[in-house]
Amino acid sequence: xxxxxxxxxxxxxxxxxxxxxxxxxxxxxxxxxxxxxxxxxxxxxxxxxxxxxxxxxxxxxxxxxxxxxxxxxxxxxxxxxxxxxxxxxxxxxxxxxxxxxxxxxxxxxxxxxxxxxxxxxxxxxxxxxxxxxxxxxxxxxxxxxxxxxxxxxxxxxxxxxxxxxxxxxxxxxxxxxxxxxxxxxxxxxxxxxxxxxxxxxxxxxxxxxxxxxxxxxxxxxxxxxxxxxxxxxxxxxxxxxxxxxxxxxxxxxxxxxxxxxxxxxxxxxxxxxxxxxxxxxxxxxxxxxxxxxxxxxxxxxxxxxxxxxxxxxxxxxxxxxxxxxxxxxxxxxxxxxxxxxxxxxxxxxxxxxxxxxxxxxxxxxxxxxxxxxxxxxxxxxxxxxxxxxxxxxxxxxxxxxxxxxxxxxxxxxxxxxxxxxxxxxxxxxxxxxxxxxxxxxxxxxxxxxxxxxxxxxxxxxxxxxxxxxxxxxxxxxxxxxxxxxxxxxxxxxxxxxxxxxxxxxxxxxxxxxxxxxxxxxxxxxxxxxxxxxxxxxxxxxxxxxxxxxxxxxxxxxxxx
Numbered sequence: 247x248x249x250x251x252x253x254x255x256x257x258x259x260x261x262x263x264x265x266x267x268x269x270x271x272x273x274x275x276x277x278x279x280x281x282x283x284x285x286x287x288x289x290x291x292x293x294x295x296x297x298x299x300x301x302x303x304x305x306x307x308x309x310x311x312x313x314x315x316x317x318x319x320x321x322x323x324x325x326x327x328x329x330x331x332x333x334x335x336x337x338x339x340x341x342x343x344x345x346x347x348x349x350x351x352x353x354x355x356x357x358x359x360x361x362x363x364x365x366x367x368x369x370x371x372x373x374x375x376x377x378x379x380x381x382x383x384x385x386x387x388x389x390x391x392x393x394x395x396x397x398x399x400x401x402x403x404x405x406x407x408x409x410x411x412x413x414x415x416x417x418x419x420x421x422x423x424x425x426x427x428x429x430x431x432x433x434x435x436x437x438x439x440x441x442x443x444x445x446x447x448x449x450x451x452x453x454x455x456x457x458x459x460x461x462x463x464x465x466x467x468x469x470x471x472x473x474x475x476x477x478x479x480x481x482x483x484x485x486x487x488x489x490x491x492x493x494x495x496x497x498x499x500x501x502x503x504x505x506x507x508x509x510x511x512x513x514x515x516x517x518x519x520x521x522x523x524x525x526x527x528x529x530x531x532x533x534x535x536x537x538x539x540x541x542x543x544x545x546x547x548x549x550x551x552x553x554x555x556x557x558x559x560x561x562x563x564x565x566x567x568x569x570x571x572x573x574x575x576x577x578x579x580x581x582x583x584x585x586x587x588x589x590x591x592x593x594x595x596x597x598x599x600x601x602x603x604x605x606x607x608x609x610x611x612x613x614x615x616x617x618x619x620x621x622x623x624x625x626x627x628x629x630x631x632x633x634x635x636x637x638x639x640x641x642x643x644x645x646x647x648x649x650x651x652x653x654x655x656x657x658x659x660x661x662x663x664x665x666x667x668x669x670x671x672x673x674x675x676x677x678x679x680x681x682x683x684x685x686x687x688x689x690x691x692x693x694x695x696x697x698x699x700x701x702x703x704x705x706x707x708x709x710x711x712x713x714x715x716x717x718x719x720x721x722x723x724x725x726x727x728x729x730x731x732x733x734x735x736x737x738x739x740x741x742x743x744x745x746x747x748x749x750x751x752x753x754x755x756x757x758x759x760x761x762x763x764x765x766x767x768x769x770x771x772x773x774x775x776x777x778x779x780x781x782x783x784x785x786x787x788x789x790x791x792x793x794x795x796x797x798x799x800x801x802x803x804x805x806x
Contacts, residue, residue: 284508303758354505355619361627402521405641406449408475411765420701420762422448422642424522424634425509426600427480430533438481440508440525442581442596445516450645451701454656457600457693458516459593461667464513465677467685475677476511480525483507495525505633507539517691518698518729522634531581532574532630534603541577544569549595551583572599588669589678590660597656605651657697659690666690692731699733707738710767711790715747718801725796734763738788747797748798752776756791767792771800 291767347584402422403413414420428442445458462477471482484504485491495501509520535541541756545565552562555581565572572580581599584592634642659666666689667678678755681688710729726739752775754760763775770793779792787793 252312255636256520262646273597273679274397286526290397323652365424387598395532402638404448405638405645411548411761412760414765414769415700416769417700417703417766418519418693420449420703421452421698422645423518423520424506424521424524425512425520425700427508427525428526428596429480429527438504441568442478443476443508443512444593444596445518445520445698446602447518447598447698448642449699449704451716453645453648453652453668454655454717455646456698457597457648458657458698459597460512460515460659461589461678463589463591463669463676463677463678464498464515464667465769466515468507473672479511480504480508495746501525501631502633515687515690517558518694519688521607522638524632524634525630527629528578532578533629535572535577536601537572538606540571540573541599541606542569542571543577543580543602543801545580549580549583549587551586553585554579554583569627577603593658594656597658601651601656604654605647620623624780655697659693664693666693675784695731696733700766703733703766706760706763707735708756708760708763708791709789710734710763711787711793713738713742713785713793713795714742715742715745715751716798716801717745717797718798721801723797725794737790742795743784744783747795748799749773750797751781751795753780753793753795754778754791755787755793760791763792 254759279728332493347801358562367777383660403415403419405424406413424444424446426444426446427440429440430437441462443460443462444461445456447458449454449455460476462475465473466476466479467473468479469483473488474482481504482504488497488506492500505523505525509523545567546568548563549565550562551564554564555562557575558564564583565576568573577599581592583595588762644722658664666681668681669676669678672676672679680690682689712722712726712729722741724738726736750773752769752771752773754764756764756776757778758764767773768776776792780787781795783795
């Protein structure tokens with residue numbers, strides 16, 4: 247027998263006897279205690295209310311009345327016991343923990359009751375949130391790292407889609423030319439000497455790209471600074487701005503001055519505009535290669551250089567012949583070595599490595615991997631400086647996706663059939679200079695402009711006829727040679743029926759169907775508008791799209 251329950255029933259019978267009389271004691275203890283006190287049935291004997299103290303009645307009247315929901319006879323209402331204020335119950339820490347434990351156990355039982363589909367959905371959503379937070383963190387980190395690298399300042403009209411002809415300044419603006427400079431960086435001898443000088447030229451119109459190397463030892467004359475090797479021009483511009491030597495690139499304006507000096511020099515040598523600049527030091531190059539998991543390269547012949555064996559574990563063979571994967575350090579040795587080869591051979595290796603790196607960077611395996619992108623930006627840090635903006639990079643990436651990297655053209659100025667340079671000594675320095683003579687860049691400019699032809703000129707491929715409308719001999723021939731050097735498709739060259747043209751005339755026989763060529767010709771000859779009919783009916787054209795009739799204004803300006 248349950249002693250505890252029996253004792254409770256005994257106490258209840260005693261209470262019943264007091265309230266209802268001995269004859270009405272309840273024999274069952276199963277009825278709820280609250281019901282026995284407050285919910286008597288209608289046949290229960292009536293109990294007379296005891297006299298109540300008036301003061302206590304007044305106190306009870308001040309209390310809010312409970313809602314009147316009962317439908318019982320007033321005489322059958324529960325007995326109102328004196329209400330004694332009770333202090334609020336304070337939970338102990340143990341009681342709180344017990345209640346919390348009950349709560350979590352109830353939740354756990356509810357989760358266990360879920361269907362397997364609901365469980366799978368919740369797990370999937372949780373993983374998505376975790377991955378999203380991780381990618382978001384990397385994206386934010388990459389954004390601020392990128393803002394530190396991509397400062398902006400350069401510009402190229404050809405980055406835009408559907409470029410209006412009026413926005414083009416001249417031939418060459420139909421491409422995007424990016425100067426790539428490589429230096430040792432802080433802690434290396436000749437910190438700001440640019441041992442790698444290369445032009446990445448992109449044609450967004452015809453979806454092609456080229457890499458052009460320029461020898462670092464090319465002897466050039468820098469205005470107001472005298473003659474020097476090309477690799478010293480950047481530091482000359484930078485230090486000239488600062489008024490002192492400073493190996494860091496913390497001063498953005500000083501870096502821009504270095505870029506401007508190098509751009510100006512290269513534009514006079516190559517004859518093409520430079521739109522953007524990128525300066526990368528050894529540290530960024532090594533870490534960049536490592537961040538993408540190395541690069542795969544086919545080495546045509548083994549590279550032997552005992553002067554760099556100490557960097558290669560004592561092995562003078564820096565790279566064996568055949569296809570292999572280079573890490574950052576191996577790739578850097580491969581592009582720096584020149585002691586046993588030449589500056590020209592090194593430039594060729596540099597172009598091959600850049601193409602291999604571009605293949606890896608633009609692969610889906612890299613750009614779909616936020617961690618690798620973050621590692622690339624970490625590698626860049628203070629080791630890369632550029633006047634490209636983040637927006638420019640986004641446009642470039644969109645253009646580059648449409649170019650097959652295995653079609654990238656590799657160009658040098660000493661390639662077979664296009665050898666414009668030689669080596670020699672000037673004073674005590676071994677230098678590179680033009681076969682045509684010092685500071686004679688005409689042949690180089692014609693080669694570069696035709697090889698890196700303006701994208702719009704190449705696409706329209708308009709036939710241009712050149713006629714001399716003046717008494718100046720050979721004017722048409724000279725003008726035609728200049729047009730050819732820019733990549734124009736020049737047709738007939740000769741004399742106009744009359745020699746009395748004071749101003750140059752451009753006739754658009756294509757009737758506006760080749761607007762970019764028309765714009766370039768207008769700019770070149772300073773003509774406000776073109777005409778669509780020949781000024782002399784006796785002129786004979788050979789399927790020309792444009793006819794340029796040279797006037798005295800052009801021959802006078804060319805002689806000046």
